[in-house]
Amino acid sequence: MIQLTKTQKQYLYTEKTGNVLTGVTRAFEGVAQSWGAGTRVARLFSAYDHNTFKANIEDLDNRLGNIPAPQDASLTQKGIVQLSNATGSSSDTEVATPKAVKNAYDIGLAAQAIINNRDGYGTTTNSGNVYTVALTPAPVAYVDGLRITVKINAANTGPVSINVNGLGAKSVLKSNGSDMTANALQANSVYSFVYNGTAFILQGEGGEYGTAVASDVLSGKTIGTDEGIVSGTMVNQGSIGTKNLTFQNDSYTIPAGYHNGSGKVVSTYEAGRTVQESSNVSLGNGAKVYANLNGKQCAQISANLGGYTGGGWSIRYNGTENYWMV
Known part of the structure; x- marks a missing residue:
């Protein structure tokens, strides 16, 4: 809408192209007037503009007054929700932030590493007691609970480490946390190891072994040791x-x-007894006695051919029996 001066009447137009107005309505508010070519006109704020602006505000205010107050969201209606960084929450009124999604994603990656190797299997190669193995599918990282199953290509001779798919060498320990001893891992045998965050722990070892050796175990029996089953050598x-x-x-x-x-x-030797001097004492062929003669202690007397002398007494063998004599 335009007008010639502040006091002259207004004209309504619908389009302006360059200096050409189209859709003009004369005397939009008041009596129509004419203007000559080249007359200067201006776009001024009119009563029409004021009334239209006022009507728009009132309409908007009315519309806003009819908007219901926001409600908390639920599983049955839309509404306001609270953000949360939690990855383990069971709430159904909160929504996860990008940070929570990222944390959950990282947890999933770690879990996938375990799942990938739950059935993973491979045969090792070794350089001394350092073993390597390539599993398919390959783990993406060492994580707590990572389980691997391997076939050992050569027996160990001391403490063991293993490098899985190039992730770096990690110690392999017995179930009690101690180092492997020689021959604890046997060639062509299959073993399961679980990673505890620091090292791989041998599974299914069966506990501690004692200090018994083959000579401590009855012949025909066996005993489990760090070196495997050992047969006893003790004579029964x-x-x-x-x-x-x-x-x-x-x-x-x-x-x-x-x-x-x-x-x-x-x-079964004969008890001591008292005999008289010069008395023949029958002992029997090959017999042995310990005698006390007239209170004199005699040495042990052996029935040997050729006799024995002790304590002033002698014994002789006559071919049939032994006897004492002075």
Whole structure:
């Protein structure tokens, strides 16, 4: 809308192209007037503009007044929700932020690394006690709980480490956390290892071993050791039966090995007795005695051919029996 002066009447137009007006309505508010060619006109704020502007504001205010107050969102209606960085929340009124999504993604990657190797299997190569293995699918990183299953190509001779798919060498420890001992890993045997964040731990080892060696174990029996199953070498002596001691200070050497406890050693030599001087004392062929003659202690007397002299007494063998004589 234009007008000639502040006091002259207004004209409404719908389009202006250069200096050409089209869609002109004369005397839009008031009496029509004419102007000559070249008359200067201006676009001024009119009562029409004011009334239109005022009507628009009132309409907008009315519309805003009819908008309901915002409600919290739920599973059944739209509404306002709160942002959250949590990755383990069970809330159904909060929405995850990009940070939460990224954290969940990273957790998923770590879990995928474990899943990728749950059934992973490979045969090792080695340089001494440093082993390498390439698993398919390949793990993306060492993470807690990563499980690998490998076939060992050569027995170890000391502490072991393993490099999985080029991720770096990590120690391999026994279930008690100690280093591997020689031959703990046998050639062509299959083992499972689980990563604990620092090292791989051998699974299914079966606990601790004692200090027993082959000579401590009964022949025919076996024992588990760090080096595997060992056969015992201890001789099973069973029962040694009854062994007799026939004279004072006599002895019996117990053979090495296992005894079942039923054997025994008994003393059968004759008790001391008193005899008269010059009396013949019958001992029997090969007998041994310890005698006290007239209160005089005699040495042990052995029935040996050729006789034995001790304490002033002698013993002789006449071909049939032993006897004392002065």
